[in-house]
Amino acid sequence: MNITKEQVDALNAVVTIAITKEDYKPQVDKVLGDYRKNASIPGFRKGAVPMSLIQKQYGKAVLLDEVNKLLQTKLNDYLVEEKLDILGNPLPKVTEDFNWDADEFKFEFExxxxxxxxxxxxxxxxxxKFNIVADDVLLDEQIxxxxxxxxxLVAKDTVExxxxxxxxxTNEEKGINNRTTITTEIFKAKKEAKKFIGKKVGDVVTVSTKGLFDDDHKLMDYLAVGHDxxxxxxxxxNFTIEEVNTHDKAELNQELFDKLFGEGAVSSIEEVKAKIKEDAEQQFAQQADQKFLNDVTEFLIAETKFDLPAEFLVKWLQTAGETPLTAEQAEEEFKKSENGLRYQLIEGKVITSNNLQITFDDLKAYTATVIKKQMAQFGQLNPTDEDVDxxxxxxxxxxxxxxxxxxQVMSEKMLNLFKENVKFKTKDVTYQEFIKEMYGE
Structure with a gap:
């Protein structure tokens, strides 16, 4: 067997594998021998079928199967030994007049x-990099x-x-059908808000979405429509009224504070606000980190210049999935996935260049943190180490x-690396300001 590589250009190569009869004959003979031992053919005792008959009936299929197995093994071994960093999978070059009756074969792979x-x-x-601050407006709303x-909670018949x-x-044309809870205070358009006053359960109120809220993004929450x-x-x-409720608000006293944070944990409204602010800003920090990670990703894709073997990848995409694609479909698929592929390569380079590794201890510690947060959400604030483990x-x-x-662990490591090495400016914003920044508006 002989394997050679022709470098077509910096991004493309052709590997040629020449196979002789000595490379495949021993395994082909062994498989045919096993067929002969187990073959049941009328007129012959089991195990006594002439090899010529076995060869005639199964020889070509076994040859193709064993040569293919040999090719895959040797090609994979060659790629590892030569440390070739390839994209997609090797593509066999089709030979129209390939002769399987020859003793020696030559195969080419792109x-x-x-x-x-x-x-x-x-x-x-x-x-x-945004630092999201829980302002007084947000804290008052939370209180x-x-x-x-x-x-x-007190049920009513008529809206006040x-x-x-x-x-x-609902809106049939736009496919809107979203059950939600509103108050008249959420509307920027006061004439729309007034439409609800005096209405009863079962009534339908029709409002216009244009200028309905002070921020169009609120339509995403209340109508369940996409950002675009x-x-x-x-x-x-149309808004079909199903329930009308009012609240006798709970008093801001020690009994309420103990329900919220545990007995004696806080003892004043100022401490409650401080606690809410701390919890909110921890959650906001995760969202700000995700935006920072996304922004760095987009920057690296735009600024890290390199070519891809586009023609090869389009050809590979035609046969890579469960359903074959036409050349035009594969071209479109490549355009949609190109940035993702570019970032995979960039991420791989960053990981190897900075020796980012995930140890089992990293994974255990991260998993334990996630589990403790989940348990805290269900009131289990102090689980034992034994339970968590x-x-x-x-x-x-x-x-x-x-x-x-x-x-997730690797994403966290990448985030920390970017925070230490990427030059950025920091800006304090409220959550509403951050939402606008996040969508680039």
């Missing part, structure tokens, strides 16, 4: 090679929400200002969970 490039994390950029949540109105927004659809959305929607062991026995958590 390779798409990963490009050589460097990643400069310290390059000049316009990235902003009122808590008072309503722990207060007494300040009531909670449960119902469903909310800007300038000018349609009429037991859950960690069960979670990490699931391969899918290990893969998912490993990706």
């Amino acid at each position: 390779l798409g090679l990963a490009p050589e490039f460097t990643v400069d994390l310290g390059a000049k950029n316009k990235i902003t 009122e929400r808590i008072q309503k949540q722990f207060g007494k 200002a300040g009531d909670d109105i449960v119902g469903t927004f 659809d909310v800007h300038g959305l000018d349609i009429e929607v 037991g859950i960690v062991a069960r979670v990490l026995s699931n391969k899918d969970e290990v893969k998912r958590l490993s990706e």
Whole structure:
């Protein structure tokens, strides 16, 4: 057997594998011998079928199968030994007049090679890392929400200002059908808000979406429409009133504070606000980190220049999936996935260049943190190490969970690396300001 590589250019190569009869004949003979031992053919005793008959009936199929197995093994071994970094999978070059009756065969495989490039994390950029601050407006809203949540709910028949109105927004043309809770205070358009006053359960109120809220993004929450659809959305929607409720708000006293945070944990409204502010800003920090990670990703894709073996990849995509694609479909698929592929290569380069590795201890510690947060949400604030370790062991026995958590650990390592090495400016914003920044508006 002889394997050679022809370098077509920096991103493409052809590997040729020449196979002689000595390479495949011993295994082909062994398989045919096994067929002969087990063959049941009328007129012959089991195990006594002439080899010529076995060869005639099964010889070509066994030859093709064994040569293919040999090719795959030797090609994979060659790629590993030569340390060839390829994209996609090797593509066999089709030979129209291939002769399977010959003793020696020659096969050619096209390779798409990963490009050589460097990643400069310290390059000049316009990235902003946001610090989201829980302002007084947000804190007051949270306090009122808590008072309503722990207060007494009183059902009503008729809507008055300040009531909670449960119902469903619908618009058949836009496919809107979303059950939600509103109050008249949420509307920027006061004439639309007035339409609800005096209405009863079962009534239908029609409002216009144009200028309905002070921020069009709120249409995403109340109407369940996508971000791309909310800007300038000018349609009429029906709201069918299903419930009308008012709240006798809970008093801001020690009894409520103990329910919220545990006995004696806080003792004043100022301490409650401080606690809410701390919890909110921890959650906001995760969202700000995700935006920062996304912004760095987009920057690196735009600024890290390298070519891809596009023609090869389009050809490979035609046969890579379960359903074959036409050349035009594969071209379109390549365009859609190109940035993702570019970032996979950039991410791989960053990981190897900075020796980012995930140890089992990293995975255990991260999983334990996730589990403790989940347990805290259900009121288990002080689980024992034994309980947590037991859950960690069960979670990490699931391969899918290990893969998912490993990706999260690596993402966290990448985030920390970017924070240390990428030059950025920091900006304090409220949550509403951050939402606008996040969508680039």
